Amino acid sequence: MARNANSSVFLEEWLRVVSGSSVSSPLVKQNSAAPSARSIIQAWSEIRESLQSQRFDTRYLQALRALVSSESTIHVADPQAKLLIAILSLKDVSLPYESCTLVMRLLYVWIRKAFRPSQALVGSAVQAIRGVVVDDGRSNLQPVLVAQSVLVAELKVLTLELLCRLLEGEGSLVGSREELVPVVLAGIGYGLSSSSDVHYVRLLDSLFGCSIWLKDGSVTHGLMVLHLVEWVVSGYLRSNYVNKMSLFANEALEMSKGNYTLFTVLMAAAGVLRASAAGSSGGSQNLEVVSELRNSAEKRLEAVAQLLCFAIALARCGTVSPSPPLLLCLASALLTQVFPLGNIYESFCKDPIGPRLIWVREHLSGVLFKESGAITGAFCNQYAKANEENKYIVENMIWDFCQNLYLQHRQIALLLRGVEDTLLGDIEKIAESSFLMVVVFALAVTKQWPNPTVSEERKMETSVKILVSFSCVEYFRHIRLPEYMETIREVISCVQENDATCVSFVESIPAYASLTNPKDLFTQRLEYEWSRDDVQTSRILFYLRVIPTCIGRLSASAFRRVVASTMFLYIGHPNRKVARASHTLFVAFLSSAKESEEEDERNQLKEDLVFYYMERSLEVYPEITPFEGLASGVAALTRHLPAGSPAIFYSVHSLVEKASTFNADESQGRKSDPGNQILDLLLRLVSLVDIQVLPYLMKSLAQLIIMLPKERQIMVLGELYGQVAESDDVIRKPSLVSWLQSLNYLCSNNRTQGSGSGPTIDTSNQLAARL
Incomplete structure (x- = not known):
């Protein structure tokens, strides 16, 4: 994200986009077509004539508006900047605030786009701005004027002093205009990213102590703070500003200032982690400083995470009106705090076994985990009332959680089994509870399908995602759950209706090479045996059981390419339940037909596979191959060949x-x-x-x-x-x-x-x- 911001000229516009804000800039109204060079020259000419005659009529305002609306394409040169500064410096003429705001916006365009703006002109601009917003009194100041002043005041000590004065004295003005929040945040970001350390702490106080970030739409504002900090810290890493990184960690993350809003600090800590992760992967000259910065951010996140007790409160307070922020926060609480499996798995790279064991056991006995069912219920209730966009967001959060749970627990299970069985058992208790959450949520998703707003394409896409997610958490299914079977029946009925959906599901099965020879971190340190990888086996067993239900939708070429090798591999699995499922899949294929496919191609594949089937089955009979599986396969081939x-x-x-x-x-x-x-x-x-x-x-x-x-x-x-x-x-x-x-x-x-x-x-x- 930070790299994207660096490619954007105006930081506040990037913050709007990256936070998903639907509120547009109060000044900039983009033209549908690029302005002509002639119209731009004419606009500057009218502004120059207005200054000479000191007649600032409607033509003058129209010229300013035209230039500002074309800010993405125009370039403001030093002579034009002098013209704008001269307008702001007028003493005997009372300019309307809109005129001042537009002039300041054009000065901002000049500063952001100029390769090396004249420092003398910058000083003159700051003096002119001071004259408008400070020296002439504050009684008539407008929020947009203050916000644009903050954007311009971002260079050198003199401008930083003005920036701090504006934020400390007039910052509350922008709280009445939501569209101004990214403007003021961008001004703070420019100030924090400057090379000077003067007034640095005052700028941080303005960022973290300002209550305007908690107004309506706080999730959007929080994301703006997150990505603003990401942008600032990324700049520190690129410029090797070691002092700035240490100062930021000390003031914003390690100290607990009473006037700092915890919500803003939480989002800032997340921004630090995003930036430092990118910086670490890119190779920083100060890895120790980056590591300390990350540690400070992680500790701050842990401290602020206590706020997530709101999830318990919401679960206990009954029905609550639908709210996107509540839905997203509940999803985040479930996936990071109620079921903190990601943190547990990541801790294996850092801490000794003992502290982890205590932490996991304490979480199991904690109230947050014990309330997981109630919190899941509150989450599903919020989901049912959400709009389609927010539903899609939280759905993908859950499906991604399942994928990560599979990948991470698979490795930890191989690492700990037989070594730290108690710890592994405690972790799996949390994972088993998260399985119940996933199933209940998936059922809630399918309950929305009768709604006419849900398209058939969406149902089919989601059906595949649910099946893949269930395969990832199959290892943790230890009880017969009615919600599980009801959901399975619903999604399979969708998959059975469409060839492409069936193929999409089947192609999600892990590749043969990754099953037998994985290349991840932990398995490289172990003597890996695919047949002893219980988490992986459970996932493949799920596929072996589900694929027969839609085998008629699967082409012969797809079966040969994706399924056959895995099926034959697991025919030789020592767990007879798994081996039987492989035989059952083979029988299902032999007995299948596909109307749209040439019969000769499917029959030829059946004959080709029989030779290897008999060889593979009998070579491990009776030690592994179950007789009933072999008998069903032989009976099927005699009937269907x-x-x-x-x-x-x-x-x-x-x-x-x-x-x-x-x-x-x-x-x-x-x-x-x-x-x-x-x-x-x-x-x-x-x-x-x-x-x-x-x-x-x-x-x-x-x-x-x-x-x-x-x-x-x-x-x-x-x-x-x-x-x-x-x-x-x-x-x-x-x-x-x-x-x-x-x-x-x-x-x-x-x-x-x-x-x-x-x-x-x-x-x-x-x-x-x-x-």
């Missing part, structure tokens, strides 16, 4: 090969449930696979069955006979009956030989030949 698909043949082959490894163990006398599970799955496929795959399945099954112990053979054959008997498939049934008769004969023949452990290789070859 085209008849005779090579992927189905590959799946059968892979299952048989895996089952053989377990049967080999059984031949040594060990019973293996995983092997029996896969065999059962293959038996189920007899009624599922298409007629082209069935012969290959029967042959593969026969080779497995004759290797089983005789008790298991009898059981399996009985299951198969029952399955075939109940089948009404007249095409497949004859071949299945013939196959079973042959299989039963070979198994019986093998058992009469007394082998018990299975046939020889010759018997297997006989079976293969007969089938």
Whole structure:
């Protein structure tokens, strides 16, 4: 922000813009078209003639107004400045105050735009201004005149003395005109940024002791103070004004002067932090001074933050009329004071564990945290009555909070788990409570959607933001919350209605590279394992569960590009709940169709993915892969892939090969449930696979069955006979009956030989030949 201000000629105009003020300058009325050089020359000519004839009529005022309204484009040279000073210095002519105000504005344009204004002329200008606003008495002074005088009086000791006198004597005049506040603040900023230390403390007293910043629209005025201080301190850092930085820290931040308004000091401290953060990143020559300045600002913020007890008062006083300042302050109170997680996480870079543990535990037992539910309720009530602009502002504050909570807690959890479990548990109690706040607020957001002022585009955009935010706080969801499910149903119904909204949500999933090899501060100091990152796992689990609900809106290319790699990664997650969710997502994709998409592209992707799915699932079976997940995936691929698909043949082959490894163990006398599970799955496929795959399945099954112990053979054959008997498939049934008769004969023949452990290789070859 400070850099933007430096590129602006007029500080007061920048303050208006950056604070969001809707009040325009009292003097400047911008023309729709740039003035011509001829009209500007004519205006100066009329002013010169008026001075010579000392007739200051309407033509003279019109000329001044024309020049001031064109201030962004005109340039005031030294000869023209002399002309303006001469007008102000007239002794025997009574000029209307508007004339004086316009002349002072043009002098201000001269000072701000001149490369090196003549110091003699500056002195003459100050003397002329003094004659108008000081020496001639104050009874007829107007607020705009005083404000413009403050703007001009910003150079050298002589002008600083005049500036202080104006602020101390007439500063209260501008309180009656809100549009003059940025003008006077800019004058103070110019004075504080000058190279002289004389009157510095008096200027600070005027800034922090003036009550006009607390008039109506105090949030806007507070932002002006914040960015004004940011602009001033940024100038100190660039110019290496070490003394000024120390003096500002001592007088404004470290001392507690009784006449200073706490609100103004709070905003100033925030401005210091913004400026010093930019200065530190830019490489300052005095890092120690900058660090001390930041520390002073942070301590002042902590002290002033006690004012936030207003949040408790508001929560306890019942219904309150809607107010943008109250809404914004409640949002700030919740996100920084009731749930001070950002401060807690940042403190890990500074303080030892012990003090942090005490601080966090004290906060948990404090009244502010205990009132979090009531404060959240008051916040939601204010939100419901706010206008759309302020709703959008606080919504984004909450969604940003969720993103930061995920990023920061993920690192702290990895750092503290197993080392400082008590501290981590206390932090997570605060985070769990903030999860409840986010859910209640998100539900309040969706409750506004029936309002006709909320567009469909806004609903869809917000739906994605809510889902992303919920994914970020999913780790802290430990109870079944009706508000959570109600909100989820509402936002998913919006996402399901639009392809672009669905893709927007899916593309918010963390990239594969960041999941397995993050590049943040803490994980670089740890031996990172993606499967042990519980916070990240909870977030991905949320995506794995939600994506199937809108899979029909997702194109094959988007699924391949964004989802597939992450899905396969988490198929191998040791938490079986997570692995099952990955299998479920795979099943959802296999069973999905998209009307607007070429069927061949989607089917081809399904076949391509099956090969890797079987490989990935079976390599970690049974240690990780849950059988029910694998079974659902295999059943889905046999139902939804085209008849005779090579992927189905590959799946059968892979299952048989895996089952053989377990049967080999059984031949040594060990019973293996995983092997029996896969065999059962293959038996189920007899009624599922298409007629082209069935012969290959029967042959593969026969080779497995004759290797089983005789008790298991009898059981399996009985299951198969029952399955075939109940089948009404007249095409497949004859071949299945013939196959079973042959299989039963070979198994019986093998058992009469007394082998018990299975046939020889010759018997297997006989079976293969007969089938």
